[in-house]
Amino acid sequence: MPRILLATFQLMPEGEPGGEALVAALARRGVDASFARWDDPSVDWAAADLVAVRSTWDYHRRVEEFLAWARSVPRLLNGAEVMAWNADKAYLRELAAAGLPVVPTELVDDRTLVAGLAEALGRWGTALVKPRTGAGGVGVCVFSSPADERLEGLVAGPWVVQPLVESVRTTGETSVFVFGGRAASQVQKVPSNGEVRVHELYGGSSRPVVLAPEHAALAESAVSTAERLHGAAIDYARVDMLAYDGGVVVSELELIEPGLYLDVDPSNADRFADLCLLALTQGEC
Numbered sequence: 001m002p003r004i005l006l007a008t009f010q011l012m013p014e015g016e017p018g019g020e021a022l023v024a025a026l027a028r029r030g031v032d033a034s035f036a037r038w039d040d041p042s043v044d045w046a047a048a049d050l051v052a053v054r055s056t057w058d059y060h061r062r063v064e065e066f067l068a069w070a071r072s073v074p075r076l077l078n079g080a081e082v083m084a085w086n087a088d089k090a091y092l093r094e095l096a097a098a099g100l101p102v103v104p105t106e107l108v109d110d111r112t113l114v115a116g117l118a119e120a121l122g123r124w125g126t127a128l129v130k131p132r133t134g135a136g137g138v139g140v141c142v143f144s145s146p147a148d149e150r151l152e153g154l155v156a157g158p159w160v161v162q163p164l165v166e167s168v169r170t171t172g173e174t175s176v177f178v179f180g181g182r183a184a185s186q187v188q189k190v191p192s193n194g195e196v197r198v199h200e201l202y203g204g205s206s207r208p209v210v211l212a213p214e215h216a217a218l219a220e221s222a223v224s225t226a227e228r229l230h231g232a233a234i235d236y237a238r239v240d241m242l243a244y245d246g247g248v249v250v251s252e253l254e255l256i257e258p259g260l261y262l263d264v265d266p267s268n269a270d271r272f273a274d275l276c277l278l279a280l281t282q283g284e285c
Contacts, residue, residue, distance in 0.1 A: 005048040007038040016055035018262025025273035086255040109158040124163035167243040176219035183216035208265040
């Protein structure tokens with residue numbers, strides 16, 4: 001019976017919300033699966049037939065340690081180098097340079113912060129800044145002036161600066177799940193009043209919706225573009241999108257530990273389980 005380890009973190013030892021559905025889906029396929037903390041020294045990751053990163057939602061605080069762990073795992077979906085690239089939101093500029101429609105993104109650090117914020121305001125009016133390595137909406141700051149008091153809470157840099165996309169407050173953010181290069185499902189996420197972050201932590205809500213052709217095509221294009229940049233296949237992805245400037249653009253390409261929203265769309269458990277089974281059969285990892 002093949003064995004898969006699903007990597008999680010210390011505050012969520014039982015895995016992501018709805019994670020039991022993924023374990024059950026793998027069991028139905030004859031695969032023994034369990035969640036394990038990525039930083040647990042007692043876990044023998046090399047003994048697993050396959051490792052899938054799932055809810056390692058502290059990686060952004062310990063990125064070098066996390067990436068060192070990923071590089072030590074011999075059979076890892078998506079692979080450590082893809083994760084290293086995806087851990088720095090500067091990847092958005094690479095995707096844009098390759099022709100993908102992406103939310104405009106500028107890079108700033110402590111040396112260029114003041115000038116970068118002023119330039120962003122002159123270009124977009126209202127903007128947001130967030131850490132280049134971050135997750136879960138942590139450190140997102142909307143500002144409308146270099147003297148905006150909200151900037152006093154800025155987390156450690158470097159950062160990306162982007163326009164405030166107003167549609168997030170009305171239509172919200174769309175997420176498309178891509179398995180094996182194919183768009184498979186879609187979730188619509190909306191924030192609570194006054195927020196720009198759609199996460200449940202900040203009062204947001206999510207629901208499954210019918211996969212739209214426009215969103216599916218953009219999601220698959222985002223993944224194939226990343227594959228061309230790396231010269232390697234990407235097993236799974238969640239592509240987050242916003243309505244912007246008369247079209248749909250990528251706001252994030254999640255290749256490390258994207259939540260599958262199993263508690264919102266349990267059918268993603270079967271889709272991810274099929275992906276894992278295919279990887280085991282083909283021995284690609």
